[in-house]
Amino acid sequence: MLSPLEESLLSIMMVIIMFGMGSSLTFKDFRLALRHPQAVGVGFASQYMLMPLIAFSLSRVLNLTPEQTVGLVLVGCMPGGTTSNIFAYFSKSLLSLSIMMTICSTLAGFIMVPLLMEFYTQGIDDAFRIPPDQIARLLFVLLIPTLVGMWLRRRNSNIGAVIELMGGILGAIVIIFLVVTWVPRNWVLLVETGWEVYAAVILIGVIGFAFGYLFSRVLRLNPQKSRTVSLETGIQNGPLAALIVIMTFADETQQLILLMPVMYSLFIVINSTFATIFYRRWTRREELARDQAKVEPA
Secondary structure, eight states: OOOHHHHHHHHHHHHHHHHHHHHTOOHHHHHHHTTSHHHHHHHHHIIIIIHHHHHHHHHHHTTOOHHHHHHHHHHHHSOBOTHHHHHHHHTTOOHHHHHHHHHHHHHHHHHHHHHHHHHHTTTSOTTTSOOHHHHHHHHHHHHHHHHHHHHHHHHOHHHHHHHHHHHHHHHHHHHHHHHHHHHHHTHHHHHHSOHHHHHHHHHHHHHHHHHHHHHHHHTTOOHHHHHHHHHHHHOBOHHHHHHHHHHHOOHHHHHHHHHHHHHHHHHHHHHHHHHHHHHHHHHHHHHHHHHHHHHTTO
């Protein structure tokens, strides 16, 4: 499914993204996050309570195979991806909140992901399960470039800003390259894949968007923060899930489990584009309503 070159690029991409993510942060940002403690808490709960449950429920409703179930649940347990920050920006959501939610879920991932995977994959053959310590070790190692990036930003803000920009550009180039090379080579796989897989990888994002927004509104977050939580909930770090599978399994088992994070990563971009267009129009309507409300009394 992935060539050796693509597997290497995926590993490099994850390091670059984590390095760039760290370079975008200062310790002051964590103090600023305290201005939205409820929003960060709601986002964290959406990430690690709603998404794993949604993934597990979909695997049962769609009667997925054990390998597909492990792959889908792994996607559901992942922290938020930096892709959510990009879509939060274009949808006119609260970008600073999106970044902080991504960072918080990523930092907690090496504890939360192994625990959730152990819980939701009970009863599945051990040959298809991912050892919790394997997940924890990999996620912990990926925290190192994040911390190094934060340290460089603190030492020299200009260098940190350049690294942040380069990380985003290189990460985007690698993602585009992977998509351009993967789709033509695997078109037969795309044709032969069952509808259940397509339904699972599409619905997990769509339901994540909907539940993230509704959950936020129930807990009385304003619409802008709720839209931010919605995007952060539905957009998971698919490439990281793929990397965990590659580092854990081999041969046919790897390919069967890898199908879910790869397909999710492909379709979440499409889902997120539609969600972003919808939220952006929603935001514009709110802005127009506020402007009219200011003009009418005068």
